[in-house]
Amino acid sequence: MALEHVSFGYHRGRCVLQDVSLQVAPGEVLALVGPNGVGKSTLLRLMAGLRRPWEGQLLLAGRDMALMSRREVARTVAVVPQEVHMPFPFTVRQVVELGRTPYVKPFALGGDHRDRTAVERALALLGLEGMAHRPFVELSGGERRRVIIAMALAQEPQLLLLDEPTAHLDIGHQVEVMGLLSRLAHEGLAVVAALHDLNLALRFAHRVALLHRGRLLAQGPPEKVLRPHLVSEVYGIPLRLLRQDGQQVMVWDAPYGVPRQ
Secondary structure (H helix, E strand, O other): OEEEEEEEOOEOOEOOEEEEEEEOOOOOEEEEEOOOOOOHHHHHHHHOOOOOOOEEEEEEOOEEHHHOOHHHHHOOEEEEOOOOOOOOOOEHHHHHHHHHOOOOOOOOOOOOHHHHHHHHHHHHHOOOHHHOOOEHHHOOHHHHHHHHHHHHHHOOOOEEEEEOOOOOOOHHHHHHHHHHHHHHHHOOOEEEEEOOOHHHHHHHOOEEEEEEOOEEEEEEOHHHHOOHHHHHHHHOOOEEEEEEOOEEEEEEOOOOOOOOO
16 A cells, blocks of 8 residues: 555644655555554544545555445455444454455355355454354453454455554553564565554564654654654653663653653
8 A cells, every 4th residue: 555645634724644655565564653643543544445635645556545446445455443332242253254244245144155264264363262152242342352353354454454453452462463463464464553552663563654743754664763862752751772682672761750841
């Protein structure tokens, strides 16, 4: 996918994103980082085709997304939003089966062999086989997050968009999910994830896009973009990089309790 000089706002006269040019290729994890309100979620909505830019264009496999049908886009792009509310008492398996909607013919029941195989694979990838028959509404926030990621993978997308995929997850499942995204990228999937945890971006992303005040401030390899002086300026707190066991770690360079300036 490629974004070319994209600008967008929800109200005329107030631009949320301005002149953003960005690409994500098969086989890579691109992390969108930046403070709250800089446009990360909005950028994902544009990439999903849920909104159209005021200016610029989005190209999906070389085609203008504005000229593609919703079914065409849904067969290529899958989205994991921050929050999902199910209006019906679906089981985990039934929620994951919703990922096959772009492929199922109207009034068809049960799907075909490919649909069932895709659902089983998605359940297995997220370790959900043992809870496939549990009601979705009875799950914890972290379990629900894993189910929604499985639903997206059941779409068999070429591009996977995730808005805070590690939200509500304990640290073990955060690493597990990000490791899964890395493996999927290694198999050829293009992954874009909005992240608040800069250390997850440092460890798992191939490239990072740093957004600030609606603009793309920097993009490139994590170690090139997440430089302490630049990130400290964007987030408004002193940060520094440490190296632990061969990995770079971003830490707050101030005693706890020190107020933000």
